[in-house]
Structure formats: structure tokens, C-alpha cells
Amino acid sequence: MRRALGLSALLALAACSYFEDPGQREGNILSPGNFRAGSGVIESIGVLRNANPPKSAPAGGRAPDPNAYRLFLHMDVGGFQSVDVDNGTFMAGQAVELTNDGRVVRITGTSLNRREK
Helix, strand or coil: CHHHHHHHHHHHHHHHCCCCCHHHCEEEECCCCCCCCEEEEEEEEEEECCCCCCCCCCCCCCCCCCCEEEEEEEECCCCEEEEEECCCCCCCCCEEEECCCCEEEECCCCCCCCCCC
8 A cells, every 4th residue: 555655656756857958948939030920820841850950069968950840820910831940849730830030930829928018
């Protein structure tokens, strides 16, 4: 009984742990002049092999991803567009926003936005 209780407590603690890499929250659009800003949903993703050559060699850690990723988006305002990004962690069905400064940012339904005065 104690063993089962200890295992349950350990599983509950593991379920409450959370890890997020801030670099995976958004991606940079590789051709920033070729898109319309706004929100939409990712319909599908394609991999463009070796289309994102690293700018410089890393000082340590993992080598940068040499691939680019083409996101096919159904925009909320209507229409369809595709953008190439440097981040391969996006998935079909995710809601994203294309910002004016050339980023693709994930949208969550659980965040509160600050109201500007």
C-alpha cells in the first residue's frame, strides 16, 4: 500500500512539472517582405531540406537546423498563404499569428492580453 501511495505521489509530481524552450514559441519568417500579417491556422507543413544554411558556427551546444519549414496557413480574415520559417516545432492545427516584424507566434486560448490605455 505504501509503495502504491509513493508511486502515485511521484507520478502526480511528474505530471505537474513543466518544461518549455522559449525558442520554440515562435519562428522567424525567412522572406519577411512576402506575407500578410494576421492570424490563422496551420493547415500543413513542408520541409525544405538545406534551405536555411547556418549564419555562423555555434560556440557550443547543438548545431543550428539547416532546414526551413513551409507553413501553409488558412488565414482568419480569409484567404490562404504560405511562409517559410526557421523553426520546425510547429504542427498542423495550431493557431498562429504572423506579426509585422516577420515572426510566427503561437496563439493560445489560455493567455490574457494586457489592455493598452
